[in-house]
Amino acid sequence: MREAGGMPELPEVETIRRDLQGEIVGRKIKAVEVRNGRTVRRHPSAKHFRARLEGRTITSIDRAGKYLLLGLDDGDTLVVHLGMSGQLQRAKSAKEAKAPHTHAVFTFTQGGQLRFVDPRTFGELFVSAASADGGPVVPELAHLGFDPLEEVMSWERFWVMLSSRSVGLKSLLMNQEFVAGIGNIYADEILFAAGLRYDRQSDSLSSQEVRRLYRAMVETLAEAVKRRGSSLADEQYRDLFGEVGDYQGQHQVYDREGQACRRCRATVVRVKSGGRSTFLCEHCQV
Numbered sequence: 001m002r003e004a005g006g007m008p009e010l011p012e013v014e015t016i017r018r019d020l021q022g023e024i025v026g027r028k029i030k031a032v033e034v035r036n037g038r039t040v041r042r043h044p045s046a047k048h049f050r051a052r053l054e055g056r057t058i059t060s061i062d063r064a065g066k067y068l069l070l071g072l073d074d075g076d077t078l079v080v081h082l083g084m085s086g087q088l089q090r091a092k093s094a095k096e097a098k099a100p101h102t103h104a105v106f107t108f109t110q111g112g113q114l115r116f117v118d119p120r121t122f123g124e125l126f127v128s129a130a131s132a133d134g135g136p137v138v139p140e141l142a143h144l145g146f147d148p149l150e151e152v153m154s155w156e157r158f159w160v161m162l163s164s165r166s167v168g169l170k171s172l173l174m175n176q177e178f179v180a181g182i183g184n185i186y187a188d189e190i191l192f193a194a195g196l197r198y199d200r201q202s203d204s205l206s207s208q209e210v211r212r213l214y215r216a217m218v219e220t221l222a223e224a225v226k227r228r229g230s231s232l233a234d235e236q237y238r239d240l241f242g243e244v245g246d247y248q249g250q251h252q253v254y255d256r257e258g259q260a261c262r263r264c265r266a267t268v269v270r271v272k273s274g275g276r277s278t279f280l281c282e283h284c285q286v
């Protein structure tokens, strides 16, 4: 039995960020069309959202955890959260047919459109004014933990962070206030790569295990970005050009219940805990 993998995680959002950087930085927004008001629900009206964007030029594309931050030439930021099923699609021309569930369309003065497609409508778009320290004012981002790809950290520091709490490793990896961008898929893959169980307590690790976990986290996420993310059976994750990712074929445990572990040939099992599934090899992970 398969289940939805949840929202795009760091590797998928980072792949989209890199695609956007090459495609839309420097482009001026001529018109914004909001086709579903729920997508811009933080604004008092669709008109209010449009007015903040029309005439603005996109100057930068950043990522904070699973959020995309599109910098604008007036200092504001267009924040994109893909939610469970959101996709950004690049259309070279306004004439290209729109996908079902296209909820917002940005038309550039030169160079086609950017479209936001979101069947389940958990995703959202909103414009945020710059704060005094230059960062965007987004409540969710104020307490975001460290970024495992952007912030290099010593394993000793990571050890201090881990041992200051006593919680299961998987829930800690998925806690966005501890480390940003990891969800159900990559938590399982990181823990397999580290040889650690999901329910090992964070303050019970030896120095060697801490080093293995840190390395597994950085290497798993970097490799997944290199392979442009994971698309599951539902294919809800697609890149800016509508292509699926390539990392799902590398999954060692996620969604492989009943199959042989690629390392030891024992059977990969699925455990239900905290309302979600965890996949692991009980022989390789201790």
Ligand SMILES: [Zn+2]
Binding pocket: 261, 262, 263, 264, 265, 266, 281, 282, 283, 284, 285
């Ligand atoms: Zn195994």
